[in-house]
Structures are given as C-alpha cells and as structure tokens.
Amino acid sequence: MSVFLSSPLMHNIFAGLAQGVIYSLVALSLVIIWQSTHVLNFAQGAMAMFASYIGMTEIDRGLNYWLCLVLSIAIGFLFGGLTERVLIRPLYGKPEINAIVVTVGFLGVIEAVAQAIWTSTTRNIATPLSQIYFHDQGRIVLLSPFVLFQFGLALAIMALVAVLFRFTNVGLKLRASALAPEVARLLGVRVNRMLTLGWMLSAGVGAVAAVIIASGSFGLYPSDMDGILIAGFIAAVVGGLDSPVGAVIGGLLIGLAEQFVLAYWSADLASLGGLIILVVALMIRPQGIFTTSVSRRV
Amino acid sequence: MIRVENLTVNYGAIRALDDVSVQSTPGRVTAILGANGAGKSTLLRTISGLVAPRSGRIFLGDQSILSTSTENIARLGVAHVPEGRGVIYELTVEENLRLGAFASKVDINEGLERQYVQFPVLGERRRKYCATLSGGERQMLAMARALISQPRVLLLDEPSLGLAPLVTSELMNLILELCHASDLTVLLVEQNAKSALRIAHDAVVLHLGTVVASGEADVIANDKNLRHYYLGLVQ
Amino acid sequence: MKWLSSIVRQEKTSARLLGVLSLTVITLAITFILPPVADSQLAGGAAIAIVILGLSWLIGWSGQISLGNSGFMAVGAYATGIWAAHHGSTPLIFTFFLATVVGAFSGLLIAIPSTRLRGPYLAGMTLAFSAAVSPIAQNYTSVTGGEGGLFFNTLNTPHWFLNFFTGPNATINANAQWTADLAVIVAGVSFFFMANLFHSHTGRAMRLVRDNDVAAELVGINLPRTRTLAFVVAAAFAGLGGSLYVLINATVTPSTFPLTLSITLLTLMVLGGIGTLSGAVIGGIIYAFSTNLISHLNSLTGINPTSNLGANMQGIIFGFLLIVTMLFAPHGIAGLGPRIRNRVRALRQVASASTGE
Numbered sequence: 001m002s003v004f005l006s007s008p009l010m011h012n013i014f015a016g017l018a019q020g021v022i023y024s025l026v027a028l029s030l031v032i033i034w035q036s037t038h039v040l041n042f043a044q045g046a047m048a049m050f051a052s053y054i055g056m057t058e059i060d061r062g063l064n065y066w067l068c069l070v071l072s073i074a075i076g077f078l079f080g081g082l083t084e085r086v087l088i089r090p091l092y093g094k095p096e097i098n099a100i101v102v103t104v105g106f107l108g109v110i111e112a113v114a115q116a117i118w119t120s121t122t123r124n125i126a127t128p129l130s131q132i133y134f135h136d137q138g139r140i141v142l143l144s145p146f147v148l149f150q151f152g153l154a155l156a157i158m159a160l161v162a163v164l165f166r167f168t169n170v171g172l173k174l175r176a177s178a179l180a181p182e183v184a185r186l187l188g189v190r191v192n193r194m195l196t197l198g199w200m201l202s203a204g205v206g207a208v209a210a211v212i213i214a215s216g217s218f219g220l221y222p223s224d225m226d227g228i229l230i231a232g233f234i235a236a237v238v239g240g241l242d243s244p245v246g247a248v249i250g251g252l253l254i255g256l257a258e259q260f261v262l263a264y265w266s267a268d269l270a271s272l273g274g275l276i277i278l279v280v281a282l283m284i285r286p287q288g289i290f291t292t293s294v295s296r297r298v
Numbered sequence: 299m300i301r302v303e304n305l306t307v308n309y310g311a312i313r314a315l316d317d318v319s320v321q322s323t324p325g326r327v328t329a330i331l332g333a334n335g336a337g338k339s340t341l342l343r344t345i346s347g348l349v350a351p352r353s354g355r356i357f358l359g360d361q362s363i364l365s366t367s368t369e370n371i372a373r374l375g376v377a378h379v380p381e382g383r384g385v386i387y388e389l390t391v392e393e394n395l396r397l398g399a400f401a402s403k404v405d406i407n408e409g410l411e412r413q414y415v416q417f418p419v420l421g422e423r424r425r426k427y428c429a430t431l432s433g434g435e436r437q438m439l440a441m442a443r444a445l446i447s448q449p450r451v452l453l454l455d456e457p458s459l460g461l462a463p464l465v466t467s468e469l470m471n472l473i474l475e476l477c478h479a480s481d482l483t484v485l486l487v488e489q490n491a492k493s494a495l496r497i498a499h500d501a502v503v504l505h506l507g508t509v510v511a512s513g514e515a516d517v518i519a520n521d522k523n524l525r526h527y528y529l530g531l532v533q
Numbered sequence: 534m535k536w537l538s539s540i541v542r543q544e545k546t547s548a549r550l551l552g553v554l555s556l557t558v559i560t561l562a563i564t565f566i567l568p569p570v571a572d573s574q575l576a577g578g579a580a581i582a583i584v585i586l587g588l589s590w591l592i593g594w595s596g597q598i599s600l601g602n603s604g605f606m607a608v609g610a611y612a613t614g615i616w617a618a619h620h621g622s623t624p625l626i627f628t629f630f631l632a633t634v635v636g637a638f639s640g641l642l643i644a645i646p647s648t649r650l651r652g653p654y655l656a657g658m659t660l661a662f663s664a665a666v667s668p669i670a671q672n673y674t675s676v677t678g679g680e681g682g683l684f685f686n687t688l689n690t691p692h693w694f695l696n697f698f699t700g701p702n703a704t705i706n707a708n709a710q711w712t713a714d715l716a717v718i719v720a721g722v723s724f725f726f727m728a729n730l731f732h733s734h735t736g737r738a739m740r741l742v743r744d745n746d747v748a749a750e751l752v753g754i755n756l757p758r759t760r761t762l763a764f765v766v767a768a769a770f771a772g773l774g775g776s777l778y779v780l781i782n783a784t785v786t787p788s789t790f791p792l793t794l795s796i797t798l799l800t801l802m803v804l805g806g807i808g809t810l811s812g813a814v815i816g817g818i819i820y821a822f823s824t825n826l827i828s829h830l831n832s833l834t835g836i837n838p839t840s841n842l843g844a845n846m847q848g849i850i851f852g853f854l855l856i857v858t859m860l861f862a863p864h865g866i867a868g869l870g871p872r873i874r875n876r877v878r879a880l881r882q883v884a885s886a887s888t889g890e
Contacts, residue, residue, distance in 0.1 A: 040653030042600075042660075090860055096652045097598050098859055101799060104600060104656075105855030108796040112848025116841045169400065176386060176397050183384035186346060187443070188372035188401030226792050230664050233657045268672035275665050278658070279646050 006139035012263045013256065014142035020255020021154045023274075025209035026232025027239065027247035028154075028161055029202045034241045035165055036174040036198025039088060042103040045225030045232070046110040047083065048206030051076040052214055053118055055207070056125055065128045065215075072207040080203025084196045092181075107226075114222040124219035131217070150212055154248060157205060162244040174198055227271060231258070234274045238281040253277060299324050299483035300345060300376075300451055305354030307337075307344055307507075314340040315351070316507045320485075322500070324450070327477050327484040329498035329515060331491045336504040338487040339381050342453045345485075346378045347371050358451070372401045377449035381456055383440040387429040391420055391439060394428060398443035413442040434465045441469075445476065451483045452476075458490045466490065470497045495519040549728045557721030564713040569706040572713035573781055578821025579716035580777035583723045585802045586813040587770025590727065593808020594736065595763035596743030598656045600795050601643070602771045604663025607790040609636040609772025610779040611670060611677060617685035629719060629776055636772015637765045644764035648757050663795065670787040682786030716777050720817075723770060724810060730766070731810075739763060793848060800855040806867025815866050823847065 004010065026045065033041050041047075055072030059065065087106060091099045129146040165171040176184040177194035184191050213228070214220035235254045239246025257273030300322045307315040315337045322328040330338045343349045345356055347368040356364050363371050372378070377398075386394055395413060399406045414421030417438045423431065431439065437457055444452060454473070458466040474497040477484045488494035495501060498515040503524060511524055518524055564572055588602050609632035616623070616631055647658050670677045677683065690704075690711040698707040730736050741749040742759050750756060779785045801820055806812030819826075827846050830836075836843045858865060864872065 040657065042656070087856065087860070094863075097592065097596075098863060100598055100653055100656050101803060102856050102859045104796055104799060105852045105859065108793060108800075108848055108852030108855070110852075111793075112845040112852060116845040116849065119841055169396070169406075172389075172393055172397060173400065175389070179388050180384065180386045182348065183380065183386060184397070185348070185368040186372055186378045186380060186384065187397050188369050188447070189397065190369050223792075227664065230657070230661050234661060237654060237657065266672050268668050271668050272665055275661050278661060282646050282650070282658075 003139065005141045006136075008263075011140075011142045012259050014147070016256035016259030017252055018142075018147045018150060018255070019258065020235075020252035021150045022209050022213055022228065022251070023231045023235045023254050024154050024248040024251025025157065025205060025212070026228055027235035027251045028158060028244055029204075029206040029209070030232060030236040031239075031241060031244055031247045032161060032205060033198055033202035034178075034236070036178050036201075037084075037088070037195050038178045039099045039103070040233075041199075041202065042100065042229070043083075043106040043110060044202065044206050045210075045229030046107045046114070046222075047079055047203050048076065048210040049220065049222060049225045050110050050114055051079050051203065051207040052210035052220070053114060053123065055211065056123060056214060059125050065125070068125070069208070069211050072211050073204045076203040076205075076207030077200040080199040080201070081196050083203070084199035088195075088199070089192070111222050111226075118222070120222055122219035122221040122224075123214055125211075125214050127215045146215065153208065153212075154251075157208065158244050158248045161201075161205070165244065170194075170197070231255075231271070231274045234278045238277060299359060300485060301357040302341070302345065303355045303357075305341070305344060305356065306352045307340055307349060307354075308352050309340075313507055315344070318354070318504070318507070318509055320502050320509070320512070322483050322485055324483045325477060325481045326499035327474060327486055327497055329491075329494040329501040330485060330487045330504065331489075331494060331501060331518075332504035334489065335506070337507040338489075338504055339455055340507075341504070342378060342455050342485065342487055343380075345371075345453060346376065375402070375447075375450035376453065377401070377444035377447065377451065378453040379440045379444050379455060379457065381459075383436050383457075385428045385431070385436045385439055385443075387427065390425050390427055391431070392424040394439055394443050395420070395424075395446055398446040400447075401449075402447040404447055409446040409448075413446050416445075417442050433460045434462070437461060437465075437469060441472070448480070449482070451485070453485050453487075455487045456489060457486075458488060458493060466493050470494070473497060546729060549732075550725060553721055553725040553728060556724075557717060560717045560721075561714055564710060564717060567713075569702070569709040572709045574821045574824070576709075576713040576716040576781050577778065578817040578819075579713070579720040580774045580781075581798070581801065581820040582774075582813050582817025583720055583777065584771045584774035584798060585805065585816040586723060586727050586810070587767035587774070588798055588802050589808050589813055590730070590739075590770070591763050591767035592802070594731075594739045594743065595760060597648075597760060597763060598652070599659040599764070599767065600656050600799070601659035601661075601663030602767065602798055603790040603792070603794040604659075604666045605636050605639060605768040605771035606775030606778060606794070607663075607666045607670070607785075608639045608768075609633070609775035610785045610789065611683070612636075612772070613776040613779060614678075614683035614685050614785040615676060618683055625715065629773060632776030633769045633773045636775070637769035639772070640765040640768020641761065643768070644761040647764070648760040660792075660795075664792070666790070667787040678786075680787065682784055682789070684784050712781050715780075719773065719777060723773065724813075727770075728810060735759075735762065796855065797851050800851045800858075802865075803855060803858050803863070804865050806865030807863075809865075809867045812865055812867040 026048070029044055029048070030040065033039060033044070052072045054075050055068045058071060059068045063071070083106070087102055088099060091102060127146050129149050131144045131146045133144050134141045165175060173184070173189045174194050174197065176189060177191040178198070181191045209228075210220060210225065213224065231254050232251065235250035236247050238253065239248070239250030254274040254277060257277050258270045259273070261273040262270040302318060302320045305315050305318045306313070318337070318341065320328070320330070320341070330341060332338055340349060344351050347363070347366060351364070355362060358371075358374055358376065363374070366374070386397070389397070392410065395410055396406055399409045414424070419435055420439060420442055423435070428436065428439065441457070457469055457473070461469065470493050473484060473486065476482060486494055486498065495515050495518065501512065501515045501518040502509055503511040503518065511518055511521070564575060567575065584602060584606055588599065592598050612635040613628050613632050616628060643659065643662050647655055650658055671679055690708050694711055695704065695707045698704075698710075700706070738749065738754050738759055741752070742754060742756060746756055749759075775790070779789065797820070801816030802812065804819065805815035827850065830850075831843055831846060836846065862868065
C-alpha cells in the first residue's frame with residue numbers, strides 16, 4: 001500500500017489536491033458572493049490577502065496560530081462588509097460593467113497599499129501542525145498533518161456554505177436578494193442587509209484561503225493572489241457559480257490539472273492547466289458542471 | 299386602511315400620477331381601473347415604497363408610510379403581488395412560500411400547511427422549481443405567498459393577466475372570499491374591468507394619471523360614459 | 534476637447550480625415566518643441582492611446598468587457614521582438630503591420646470561446662487568457678528569450694533625420710524624436726481608422742448588439758460574428774500599441790505587461806471617457822505625463838519616492854481614480870462636457886419656468 005501511495009503518480013495527485021484546496025476556498029468565496037449579490041468581486045483575492053496580512057502581523061507579536069486565523073477571518077468580515085457598504089451599494093441598478101470595473105480598481109489599490117505597507121516580500125508563518133510528510137520505511141507520502149487539516153477545513157467550510165444556502169432561512173433570503181431584489185423587498189426581506197452579509201461571508205472565507213497559502217512552503221506575497229484568484233475563478237465557473245460543491249470539486253480539478261501540466265509538460269506552463277480546463281468546460285457545458293438551477297442566459 | 303392623498307409621481311419628465319387620492323376600507327375590495335399607462339401600477343408601487351412620490355401623503359391606518367422603506371412596509375402587513383407575479387423561478391414552490399413568511403412572526407410550518415390546504419396544487423408541487431408551473435399555478439403561488447404572512451392589506455397588480463376566463467373568474471371569487479374571511483383591505487388593479495367590478499365594493503378609475511371617477515363599484519359599472527371611454531366595456 | 538470630437542464626428546470621411554490630419558500635424562510640431570525625455574514619454578502615451586482606443590471600442594461600443602488587453606499588447610510586442618531579432622532591417626511599417634495582424638489573430642483565438650459569455654464571466658475569461666501570456670513567454674525560451682526577454686534594434690532612424698541633430702547626444706535625441714514622431718503618425722492613422730469604424734455600418738451594428746441583442750438578431754445581424762469582430766479589432770489595436778510601446782526601450786520581457794497595466798488601461802479609458810476618441814487621447818496624454826505628475830505629487834506631499842509608499846503611488850492613485858471615476862463620473866472627462874451642458878440647460882429651463890409662471 002505504502003508503495004502505491006508514495007509512487008510518483010500519487011505524489012502528483014496529493015500535491016495537486018493540496019494546491020487545489022486553496023483554489024476551492026477562493027472559488028467558494030466567489031460562489032458565496034455570486035449567490036448573494038450577483039456581483040463578481042475581482043478584488044476578492046486582494047482583500048483576502050490584506051485581511052490575512054493584518055492577522056499575521058499579530059503572529060509576529062506572539063499570537064497563537066489559531067487565533068490569528070480567527071482574527072484574519074474577522075477582519076475579512078469587516079473588510080467585506082465595509083466594501084459592500086461604501087463601494088458596491090451605490091452601484092446597484094447601474095450597468096454590470098460598473099461593478100466589475102470598480103472591483104478591478106479596488107484590486108489595484110489594495111495590492112499597492114499592501115506593498116506600500118508591507119513591501120512585496122513573501123510572508124510565511126509557522127504552523128502548529130506539522131508540515132513534514134508522512135514516511136514509512138524511507139518512502140514518502142506527500143501528505144502531512146497540515147495538508148490533511150487543509151482538506152478537512154475546506155470540506156467543512158463547503159458543507160457549512162452548502163447548508164447555509166440550501167437549508168436555512170438566511171440562505172434563502174440571501175439567494176432571493178440576488179435573484180430578485182425587488183420582489184424580495186416586497187416580501188419584507190431586508191435586502192441591503194443580505195447583500196452586506198454576503199460580502200462579509202465571502203471575504204471571511206477568502207481570508208482563510210490566504211492564511212493557508214501563507215502557511216505553506218511558498219508563503220504569500222501581495223500580488224500572489226492575482227494568479228490564485230484567476231484559478232479560483234476558473235474553478236467556480238467550471239463548477240457552476242451557484243454550487244458550493246461544484247466550487248470545491250472545480251478547485252481540486254484545477255489543482256490537479258496544474259500539477260500534471262507541471263509534472264509532465266513544463267513547470268513554467270503550470271498555470272495553463274486551469275485555462276485548458278476552462279476552455280474545455282465552457283465548450284461542453286457553459287453553465288457549469290454542477291449547476292442545478294434553471295439555466296439563465298449566460 | 300390605506301389612504302392616499304394628493305399623490306403626484308413623476309417618471310423623469312412624465313407625470314405618472316397627478317394629485318391622486320384614494321381611500322380603501324377593511325373588508326372591502328377597491329378596484330383600480332383604467333387603460334394601459336393610466337398609472338395603476340405606479341399607484342401600487344408608490345404605496346409599497348418602490349417609487350418615491352414628488353408630493354402627497356400615504357397612510358396605513360393612522361400611520362404615515364411615506365418615508366418607510368419597502369421591506370418595512372411589507373413587515374407592517376402590506377402584501378403586494380407585483381405585475382407579472384414576481385414568482386422567483388430559480389427557487390422551488392416551497393422556497394417561494396417560505397420567503398413570504400418572513401414578513402411577519404407567523405410560524406412558517408403552520409403557514410405552509412395553511413396555504414397547502416387552501417391551494418392543494420401547490421402542496422403537490424412543493425418541491426418543484428417554479429419555472430415548471432403554469433400561469434394559473436403561478437398566480438396561486440403568488441397569492442399564497444402574499445397571504446402566508448397573514449397581511450392586513452393586499453395589493454394586487456393585474457392578477458388576471460394571461461389567465462383563461464374561467465380561471466380568472468375563480469381567482470376573483472377567491473379574492474372576494476379572502477377579503478371577507480380575513481377582513482382584508484384589498485386594492486385590486488385590473489385592466490379587465492368587467493371581472494374586477496364583479497367583486498369590487500368600491501372603484502377608482504384612472505386616466506393618464508388622474509382620477510376621473512371614484513365611488514361605489516355598481517355606480518361606476520353602470521355609468522355609460524365611463525364604460526365607453528375608460529373601461530373598454532361594450533354598451 | 535469638444536471641438537475635437539465634433540470635428541471627428543463629421544459625417545463625411547473627408548472632414549474626418551482633415552480633422553485627424555490637422556491634429557496629427559499639430560502634435561508632430563509639438564514633438565519638435567519638447568525635450569527628448571518628454572518625447573519618449575509622448576511616444577509611450579501615443580502607444581497607450583492606441584491600445585485604449587481599441588479597448589474603448591470593445592467595452593464601450595460592443596459592450597464586452599475585457600481585462601486582458603495587456604496580453605494582446607504583449608503578443609504584438611513579442612511578435613515585433615521575435616521578428617526584429619532575426620530581421621532587424623525590415624522597414625518599420627512591416628513590423629507594425631505584423632504586430633497588428635498577430636494581435637488580431639490572437640483576438641480571434643480568444644473570441645471563439647468568449648463571445649458566448651457575458652459580464653463577469655467574460656471579464657474573468659479575458660483575465661485568464663492574458664495571464665497565460667507570461668508563462669508561455671517564460672517557457673519557450675529559445676523563441677522568446679525566456680525570463681530575460683529580447684533585445685532588438687529595429688528603429689533605424691533614417692540618415693536625413695539624424696542630420697537635424699547635433700551635439701553630444703545627437704543620436705539618442707534623434708532616436709527619441711523619431712520614435713515620438715512615428716508614434717504620433719501611427720496613432721493618427723489608427724484614430725482615423727477608428728473614427729471611420731465608429732461611423733460605419735459596423736459601428737452601428739455593434740451598438741445595437743450591445744444595447745439590444747434580440748433586436749439585432751431580428752434585423753439580421755450575426756451576433757457571434759459581430760462580437761468576434763469587436764475583439765479582433767481591439768486586439769489588433771492593442772498589438773500595434775504594444776509594438777510601439779516596446780520600440781522605445783527596444784526590449785520586451787515577460788514582466789513588461791503585468792496585470793497592473795490592464796488596470797491602468799482601464800483607468801485611463803474610464804478617466805478619458807469610454808467609447809470616445811477624445812477619451813483615448815486624454816488617456817494617452819495622462820499616461821505620458823503620469824510619471825511626472827506622480828513625482829510632483831510625491832514632492833508636494835513630501836513622500837520619498839524610493840520608500841514603499843512612494844514606489845507604489847502609481848498603483849494606489851490609478852486604482853483610486855478608477856473607483857472614484859466609475860462611481861461619480863462614469864463617462865469620464867470627455868463626458869464632462871455634455872454633463873455640464875445638460876446641467877446648464879436644465880438650470881436655464883428651471884429659470885425660465887419660474888419666470889414664465
């Protein structure tokens with residue numbers, strides 16, 4: 001068994017999945033925001049990075065890792081809510097392109113400010129869970145306690161999000177606020193609050209992704225999230241923008257694709273793995289693989 | 299229950315409503331009639347707070363709701379079924395109904411059961427996505443969703459639109475029944491003047507944003523001039 | 534700026550030609566007055582103006598949002614670099630033509646999967662594509678020079694031009710001047726082309742597709758083809774602009790066209806005015822002198838340009854400007870004219886109404 005698990009194929013699979021989990025989390029945050037506001041937040045990655053950076057400055061002062069994670073999520077909530085209130089609220093009813101452009105501008109500002117405050121060097125934080133790969137009789141399995149934690153965390157968040165949207169009253173209100181805000185208002189739903197909530201949740205989940213990246217061996221630097229956002233976006237589109245499960249599977253898929261491109265084609269071209277999957281997926285099933293909702297004119 | 303005084307509403311340069319006053323009472327159906335573009339929908343949308351008037355006053359009972367937000371007006375017990383019914387296709391029947399229950403402190407499950415008893419068809423199709431419903435079923439859903447929160451006021455915007463005459467007739471009977479049973483205040487906007495006047499107690503006729511007639515429904519129904527010019531009724 | 538757009542909005546092609554021609558000549562004259570450093574900046578501004586024009590066409594006229602035009606610029610730039618590395622003495626016109634064609638072709642490639650998409654899906658798609666350019670450039674080292682990029686010399690300032698310049702830095706000054714003049718002429722040609730496109734049947738069809746695609750189909754317009762055409766044109770312009778852009782420094786690397794450039798393009802386009810010729814001109818001018826403006830700003834506020842804050846000022850300011858412009862003045866500077874006119878007109882109406890009553 002351990003021979004199989006430590007084979008090159010499994011190495012690649014585990015590595016791809018570990019990276020894919022990060023994309024899944026970003027994709028999840030995009031799904032949350034899409035399902036609750038029908039806006040795609042291009043600044044998502046940058047906001048996550050910023051929130052995690054603030055959380056991580058506390059680690060330097062000796063704060064416990066778990067508390068730092070919680071702090072980052074909390075800052076994410078705050079950041080997300082504020083952004084919705086100040087930047088996005090004025091844009092409801094205006095053409096879609098306005099919101100896209102504003103979030104893109106926001107992306108630029110956040111990254112530039114982050115670089116101004118913290119420079120563009122990579123940040124890396126130590127984790128309480130070991131990142132040493134399991135080994136048995138000299139053979140390495142490319143999993144570690146931390147990686148297992150990553151998987152568990154992503155699955156847990158996915159489950160929470162899915163349950164939230166499908167089975168709770170709040171989730172119903174969130175969906176209705178995005179699908180038909182005027183009708184929702186007529187039914188007494190506090191649509192504005194729902195929109196803010198959607199942004200808060202989305203940013204919180206994004207912050208988790210950023211902290212995990214920073215905990216990994218490559219660390220996190222301010223413009224790192226650009227590529228990760230793109231991969232997360234592709235994962236969300238492939239999985240279907242209204243499906244948390246799809247987002248997670250999409251993320252894992254992209255991670256695997258990138259890893260296999262890296263292993264069997266060229267390291268430089270790794271990021272194209274996601275693009276290939278995107279093009280294929282869009283040609284086969286443009287509305288997303290796991291969408292259950294009635295297809296809208298994309 | 300709902301009182302509108304001297305309401306004036308502009309859509310840009312167009313005067314949609316000009317000095318309109320309407321009064322309605324609990325337990326009575328007030329029909330709002332007139333041709334297309336007369337301002338009927340605008341009246342309901344302004345009452346619900348979706349449109350801001352240029353001048354005038356709106357009262358729910360003794361309380362002014364002029365500057366109250368749409369969602370709060372709904373929470374005060376004003377249920378508005380908009381033009382086109384506003385059924386959310388991407389949700390199931392039951393999800394649409396549950397959405398309607400948030401406006402009040404009604405127990406959701408009790409509310410659902412009550413509506414399923416009133417509208418058995420909805421009960422059968424509770425897990426279906428609304429895109430699969432027929433026009434009549436959608437109207438039922440919209441009504442049930444409005445009623446589930448046990449409102450005091452019901453604003454209906456062209457409920458008969460797209461429905462067969464037989465279905466319309468049943469629908470109107472249902473509205474009258476509900477009105478009496480729960481002492482509802484009903485404002486019924488209709489282009490189909492005939493079916494509306496059949497069940498209405500009072501009527502208001504709008505033309506190009508102004509009130510050209512108001513009073514008892516029978517009186518209005520029998521006024522030859524009104525019938526000819528404003529209501530599209532023959533003879 | 535109003536007269537600029539009114540000249541170019543003339544119905545007759547000849548009037549448009551005259552308008553663009555006179556503007557080009559005036560700008561050329563300006564290049565002779567400016568110092569060489571400013572000339573280089575102007576050249577950069579002209580290159581960017583061309584790219585903005587294409588982007589404006591795509592977003593403003595066909596309603597399709599693209600975040601990846603820096604990728605098209607890179608394609609054009611690399612095409613220029615790769616060609617020049619082996620055929621340095623080819624006339625520049627050919628190089629520009631090549632860059633334009635290659636750009637157009639890459640636009641076609643992107644358009645095929647993309648034209649079915651709308652809004653954020655499309656934006657993300659274009660982003661994903663433009664993010665692919667850098668890895669490809671880094672991988673195929675033999676062709677693209679990998680991380681280090683390509684150096685080439687294809688400027689070939691003609692002798693008769695060089696003779697105008699004397700003094701210690703004659704060649705450098707001459708090159709800067711020549712680049713600027715070339716850039717202005719190419720920009721002039723591009724603007725003329727686009728002005729004609731605005732007025733053509735294609736332009737009208739494009740706007741109809743943007744505003745009401747159901748109606749467009751009913752009138753017999755082929756939706757995918759029209760949308761694809763928008764992409765192809767925008768990419769062609771971007772490729773050309775990219776080629777000009779790298780001409781100045783005679784080098785292209787994978788990091789010459791980062792994502793932030795796409796954001797900058799968007800900002801300049803929105804600031805100038807989406808979908809307008811004057812908007813693209815304004816955008817180009819702002820770009821040309823942005824480094825000056827920003828260092829002025831730094832000195833005014835006492836920020837050290839080498840500090841973290843100073844180095845990132847451009848990013849902060851451009852992002853901030855984009856947000857603010859989009860929130861408060863979505864039609865940009867070029868749109869201010871009509872807005873002010875409308876405001877004045879409305880005020881006049883109120884005044885006459887109150888006196889009339």
